[in-house]
Amino acid sequence: MKYDYRETTDDLLTRIDIHTKYGSRDIDRWMLDLLPLRPGMKILDVGCGAGKQCLSYHKELKGQADITGGDVNRELLDQARRASAEANANIRYIDLNFNERFPLEDGQFDLLSCCFAIYYAEDIPYTIREMHRVLKPGGTLFTTGPMRTNKQFFYDVIREATGKEIPPMPGSSRYDSEILGTIRATFSNVEIHIFENPLVFETVEPFIDYTRASLSEDRKLWSSFFQDKDDFQRIMDSITRVAEKRLEQDGKLVMTKVVGGFMATR
Numbered sequence: 001m002k003y004d005y006r007e008t009t010d011d012l013l014t015r016i017d018i019h020t021k022y023g024s025r026d027i028d029r030w031m032l033d034l035l036p037l038r039p040g041m042k043i044l045d046v047g048c049g050a051g052k053q054c055l056s057y058h059k060e061l062k063g064q065a066d067i068t069g070g071d072v073n074r075e076l077l078d079q080a081r082r083a084s085a086e087a088n089a090n091i092r093y094i095d096l097n098f099n100e101r102f103p104l105e106d107g108q109f110d111l112l113s114c115c116f117a118i119y120y121a122e123d124i125p126y127t128i129r130e131m132h133r134v135l136k137p138g139g140t141l142f143t144t145g146p147m148r149t150n151k152q153f154f155y156d157v158i159r160e161a162t163g164k165e166i167p168p169m170p171g172s173s174r175y176d177s178e179i180l181g182t183i184r185a186t187f188s189n190v191e192i193h194i195f196e197n198p199l200v201f202e203t204v205e206p207f208i209d210y211t212r213a214s215l216s217e218d219r220k221l222w223s224s225f226f227q228d229k230d231d232f233q234r235i236m237d238s239i240t241r242v243a244e245k246r247l248e249q250d251g252k253l254v255m256t257k258v259v260g261g262f263m264a265t266r
């Protein structure tokens, strides 16, 4: 029998909160400084979720842009619509499943962004071709995702605590390989920009909270590591022991988030 040992608190929120508290760099600012944003431009954000990037473009361009967000998750689209209404932002949100033909005409957008979403695509070349199709000639594609070196410390500790190989993660196992390769094959002038945000922990607790939230939120990925509540607790106990040992050796725990921003021209 499988137990539902999801925490009552929202695991994703726990992780976001730990990023804000223990990291010092702001990924939204990094993106805004990189992107060729100009007033009057037409922007599409694919996998827009609750509208974080759309709202950030709107604010940066002081409302002087035509912005569309697309996602497959209607609940998130509703959240995005509510947040945009509250911010008085005129942003269009559409149903868009990137495994299917985008419900959009060819050659419309100056900028297409896809943040922390492209690696959920079933057929990467197909999705990248759709992105290419809806961009104007000379338009910019920008994607973000985890590089292979992302959170090395986190995986090292889990490997040491369990003696097991880490299962392939949907993002970091193919973002800087298959996905980058496909962008290079489809677009010209592909640039790689790296965002590093070291999360520095002076005690083991926030690292353990982060790990607990990660393993429990993504528990399908970790099914070879634990089946039930007792397994989960056993693994968390041995991870805690390894983290305590590392803290004693190094005086602090540093887990660095490494995000790649791929910028390409159609």
Ligand SMILES: C[S@@+](CC[C@H](N)C(=O)[O-])C[C@H]1O[C@@H](n2cnc3c(N)ncnc32)[C@H](O)[C@@H]1O
Pocket: 046, 047, 048, 049, 050, 051, 052, 053, 070, 071, 072, 073, 076, 096, 097, 098, 099, 114, 115, 116, 117, 120, 121
């Ligand atoms: C990690 S979230 C990122 C959301 C947002 N870009 C952000 O950075 O806050 C991944 C997003 O990809 C979306 N997604 C997953 N599969 C998708 C698909 N087939 N078509 C469109 N969006 C998809 C999810 O619904 C989710 O909103």
